[in-house]
Amino acid sequence: MKSFRRHRRLRQNRGIRRMVREHHVSPDDFIYPIFAVEGKGLKTEVPSMPGVFHFSLDRLNEEVDEAVEAGISSVILFGVPEDKDACGSAAQAEDGIVQRAIAQVKERYPDLYVMADTCLCQYTDHGHCGVVKDGQVVNDESLHILAQTAVSQAQAGADMIAPSNMMDGFVLAIREALDRAGYTQIPILSYAVKYASAFYGPFRDAAHSTPQFGDRRTYQMDPANAREALKEAETDVDEGADMLMVKPGMAYMDIIHRLRESFHLPIAAYNVSGEYAMVKAAAAKGWIDEQAVVLEMLTGLKRAGADLILTYHAKEAARWLKEGE
Template sequence: MSKFPTVRLRRLRSNESIRELFQEVRLSEKDLIAPLFVQEGIERAVEIESLPGIFSFPLSSIAEEAIRIKELGINSVIIFGIPSHKDEEGSSAFDYNGIVQKAVREIRKKVNDLTIITDACLCQYTSHGHCGFVKDGKIDNDLSIKVLAKVAVSQAEAGADIIAPSAMMDGQVKAIREALDDHGFSNVSIMSYSAKFASSLYTPFRYAANSSPSFGNRMSYQLFYANAREALREIQLDIEEGVDIIMVKPAIAYLDLIYRVKSLFNLPLAAYSVSGEYALVKFTAKAGMIDEDQVMLEFLTSIKRAGADVIITYFAKRAAEILKDKYSH
């Protein structure tokens, strides 16, 4: 039996003040992690064509950009390196003088109280563009996790707070946890790209990082988008291997998973709103079809509503500008 007219949900929507009072999810700049691209061989910041408004920075101005991010109230960055040297092993990924290691030291030296996360993968550093070590034309899982552990240790040595392995190799969290502990980095956390799908939404990032595989695709290690149960198993395994923060990537097309992961597991959950999600909004807004800021806020709030504790997003700076304005009076 309907409770109408006694019950009227519109009462709590009748003006802005009451709507704000009963708003259920409130996005904050503190929820956001800003991606930061650092590139070898450039003199000044270069805008990434596939990601309008996002820049690649040379080492010389990376700390300045980190300071700008911090000033917007954002507490954390995730660093992606674009090296000029690539080889079969991806050796610049674990080089003491690798671009990420240098960037971490530079930011650490000049910026206080910023949580530095480093992406740990091989695809930006290998000549073949795969996330693992290739042997006889195949990705060798067990060799790959040894290399990833070296990458993680080198990033921790440089000063990273959180290592974010994104290669989707079996056993990568365990290998990294053991290597970090063996080298005295038991306080460095691991945020694993636990459920990373082989998504067509990564294309704009690959233009930026020049990391498309030169042969085959990533279906032998990343998840197929039709598989939710398998994604939950991946997360379960990462937890057993000692992960601190789990992640679902991408975000907007996977809100059902974010919701399920949040209800099933008691760990901090990150969602990565990927380059394609950003580009879809940017280019549609450029064509005059949508309001960019409004769609951005709707997307980010939805990701949080689904259950994400933190969101990696290319919109971090713009969202922080708006959110600071909105809640600072």
């Protein structure tokens, strides 16, 4: 008589479980977001994101030092300017907050891989990701500002440009501008598939980028759409993207998987602020084991097909992984 299969044989102890584990999470997988702000002596916690802070430039090194010590090899810099206007002109300023932060970090850690978020929402007084005319976000006029912003970030020393604005043609506009300026070797991590998600609330607190009118549904994707994600990604690949981002991550693991099956470029997942805040809130109540949940969540993103994970948990997760070695 044929016996039943004993799958548990390969689960008997930690050694065998580690040997047959199909997906592994490493600090090398993480991109750590850091928020730079104007001012002096500032390390101000974002109320909706426990453990995430705004840093003035004179204290920015403290955070970068911690990230490097934890084993993080890549960071992405977001900036909150002092002055905003309708066109987000501070985004492309040579002495802009992100540009100065990039230069400072690269001077201290030349081998740390520094990415620059390329969007206008933090820099516009209306909070939208492009230029607004007659109450509408206009696409083509926004592209020039985004392209010049990318060039200024590259000039400051950014290793990679990560545009998150979701304007049509933004990858092509940025690629052409970088190439014209001589930055042909600077890659683009495109936020190719960015949904109009309810999970972004805490980030908008951190970046001071809540739209002052309307919403972003005319340029960010409908959460109900999956086939459209492939169309968006294919367009960005054709326009010159070197890597593709899916944002958010947890609620869109099926989209990460679809992109992994369809494209041969590296895929990044953004474990966004709302996902982070929910874990932190539940952990503070004692309802979950934070370490176990975070590592399971990050493993899930890798299993879905992500090569890289942009996550606010990066420092803690890197330390936990090191302790578990």
